[in-house]
Amino acid sequence: MASKAELREAVERWQKHCETVQQATQVNTAETAREKIARIRRVRSDYAAFVDYYFPHYTVNPETGKQTPCAPFHIKAANKVLKERNLKAAFKWHRGAAKSTHLDIFIPLWLKCQETRQLNVMVLVGKSEDNANTLLADIQAELQFNQRYIHDFGQQYNNGSWEEGEFVTKDGTAFFARGRGQSPRGLRYRSHRPDYIVIDDLDDDELCESPARVTRLTNWVKEALFGALDGGRGRFIMVGNLISKNSVLANFCAIDGVHVSQVNIWDKDGNVSWAAKWTPEEVKAIERFQGYRSFQKEYMNNPITEGAVFRQGWIKWATRPKWKEFEELILYIDPAWKSSVKNDYKAAKLWGKRKTQLWQLRAFVRQATIPEMVRWCYDLFEWAQETGIAIKFYMEANFMQEEILKDFKTEGDLRSYQLPILGDKRKKPDKFLRIESSAANWERGFVYYDESQKQDPDMLAGLEQTLAFQKGMRGHDDAPDADEGAISLLQKHSRISSFTPSFGRRNNAKNVSW
Known part of the structure; x- marks a missing residue:
C-alpha cells in the first residue's frame, strides 16, 4: 500500500x-x-x-x-x-x-x-x-x-x-x-x-520464478475474476508481453476459446509492426543494446530459458595459440535460405583444432544479405593467405545450389578467383539432437574462445544464440548450427569420444577484426 x-x-x-x-x-x-x-x-x-x-x-x-x-x-x-x-481474448503485444x-x-x-x-x-x-x-x-x-x-x-x-x-x-x-x-x-x-x-501486465519476473504462485494466480483469474462477469457474458481481456513460459499470460493463452493476438516488434516478414513509430534502424539499435535473449523476451514474445543446453560457466576465453599450432582450421558457412536482411541470421564460424582443444576463432553472425556474408568470407580467405595459414571452407551441401553459389561466383569474378568451398554431405539427424550432442565438448572443457574477440559483436551475437539454444525455440539458431558443422568436421579424425551432456546457460553485440 x-x-x-x-x-x-x-x-x-x-x-x-x-x-x-x-x-x-x-x-x-x-x-x-x-x-x-x-x-x-x-x-x-x-x-x-x-x-x-x-x-x-x-x-x-x-x-x-x-x-x-x-x-x-x-x-x-x-x-x-x-x-x-x-469475448475472451489475450493481447500479447511487445514492449x-x-x-x-x-x-x-x-x-x-x-x-x-x-x-x-x-x-x-x-x-x-x-x-x-x-x-x-x-x-x-x-x-x-x-x-x-x-x-x-x-x-x-x-x-x-x-x-x-x-x-x-x-x-x-x-x-x-x-x-x-x-x-x-x-x-x-x-x-x-x-x-x-x-x-x-x-x-493489465499481471506477470513480473519474481512471480514467474514460482510455478505454484503462477498456478494460484491463474486459478484466481479463471475462477474469482471471470466469475465477476454475468454468467460469462462480457469482454474478458488480458494484455501483456510474454516474459516467461511459466506465466499467467501463457496459461491464459492456452485456454480453449481464448482469442490470442500476438504482435512482435518484427513481424513474420521482417518488417517493423508499428512502422509509424519506429524505423528498422531504431529497432536494431534496441536489439544490439539489450542483447539477444532480453530482446527476444521483451520484444518478440519469446522468453528463452538461459542455460537449457549450454551453460555460461562452460564458456572459456583464453589467449589463442599461434596460428601455426592449429592442426586444422575450418570455416563453416550457414547462409540461411533467403538473401534478405529481414530473415534469418547468416552465420560463418571459424574453428580450429589443436590436440584435444577446439577453438572458436572468428565469426560472422548477422541479419545480413548473402552478398555481405560472401564478401566477409572472401576477406577472411585473403587475410588467411597473407597470414600464411590454410582454411578449409565448408557449407551444407543442400545450400550449395545455383542461387546461393551465384553470389560466391559474382564476388569471385570481381576478385579474379573463386573461393574453394567444399560441401558438407553428412546425412544430418535432427538439428536439436545434433547441437545438443555437441554441447558435450563445452561441458568437458574442450572448447575455448579467442579472447581477442571478446568484444567482437559477431562473436558475441553467436554466443548469445548458443547460450539461448533450447528445444522448440522460436529464436535464431544459425550460429550454434554452424558451430556444430565445423566441430563435426574437425573431429572426424579426433580421439575426442562421444559424451552424454547434462544441461544447463549464454552473452551479445558487430565489426570484423582478424
Whole structure:
C-alpha cells in the first residue's frame, strides 16, 4: 500500500496530467453543428480517426509536433472488441506497443461513445491495488478533462475517485480497480455486473520464478475474476508481453476459446509492426543494446530459458595459440535460405583444432544479405593467405545450389578467383539432437574462445544464440548450427569420444577484426 507521501506525489502527477489533457484537447468553437455530427458519425465507425482526434496528448510528439497514427494491429484489436460483446481474448503485444493505452483507455472510451450502449461496468486489474488505481487514473482523467470527448458526448464524470479505486460517470457507467488476487466478488453497479474486465501486465519476473504462485494466480483469474462477469457474458481481456513460459499470460493463452493476438516488434516478414513509430534502424539499435535473449523476451514474445543446453560457466576465453599450432582450421558457412536482411541470421564460424582443444576463432553472425556474408568470407580467405595459414571452407551441401553459389561466383569474378568451398554431405539427424550432442565438448572443457574477440559483436551475437539454444525455440539458431558443422568436421579424425551432456546457460553485440 502506498504511503501518504507517495499518494500525495501520485495525486500531484495526476493533476499535471489532467492539465495536459485539458490543454491538448481544445475544441474548435467555429465548427458547425453539421460538422460535429459528421465527425461523431465518423469516429464511432473509424477507430483510428477516434484516437487521432480525441487523444493528441498521446499521439503527437511534443518536440516535433508529428502525430503517430495507430498501427494496423491496434485497429484490428479495437474492431474485434467492438464486434464481440462476449469475448475472451489475450493481447500479447511487445514492449512499447501501447497495449495498456489502447485496451485500458482508448478502446473502453470508444465502446462508451457508441450509439448503442456497449459499456456498463469496467474493471481494471493490475499487479497491485496501487498499480490498478494508477491505471484507472488515466481513464478518469480523460472522462473528466478531455474537452473534445466532453464536447461531443456530454459531461462524463459524476463522482468517486481513482484514489479510492472507483468512480462513476453521469450516464451510470462504473469503473473499478483491483489488484491481482484481490477479491472481485460482488462487484456491480446498480443492476449491472462487470461487462469489460481488462487484466493489465499481471506477470513480473519474481512471480514467474514460482510455478505454484503462477498456478494460484491463474486459478484466481479463471475462477474469482471471470466469475465477476454475468454468467460469462462480457469482454474478458488480458494484455501483456510474454516474459516467461511459466506465466499467467501463457496459461491464459492456452485456454480453449481464448482469442490470442500476438504482435512482435518484427513481424513474420521482417518488417517493423508499428512502422509509424519506429524505423528498422531504431529497432536494431534496441536489439544490439539489450542483447539477444532480453530482446527476444521483451520484444518478440519469446522468453528463452538461459542455460537449457549450454551453460555460461562452460564458456572459456583464453589467449589463442599461434596460428601455426592449429592442426586444422575450418570455416563453416550457414547462409540461411533467403538473401534478405529481414530473415534469418547468416552465420560463418571459424574453428580450429589443436590436440584435444577446439577453438572458436572468428565469426560472422548477422541479419545480413548473402552478398555481405560472401564478401566477409572472401576477406577472411585473403587475410588467411597473407597470414600464411590454410582454411578449409565448408557449407551444407543442400545450400550449395545455383542461387546461393551465384553470389560466391559474382564476388569471385570481381576478385579474379573463386573461393574453394567444399560441401558438407553428412546425412544430418535432427538439428536439436545434433547441437545438443555437441554441447558435450563445452561441458568437458574442450572448447575455448579467442579472447581477442571478446568484444567482437559477431562473436558475441553467436554466443548469445548458443547460450539461448533450447528445444522448440522460436529464436535464431544459425550460429550454434554452424558451430556444430565445423566441430563435426574437425573431429572426424579426433580421439575426442562421444559424451552424454547434462544441461544447463549464454552473452551479445558487430565489426570484423582478424
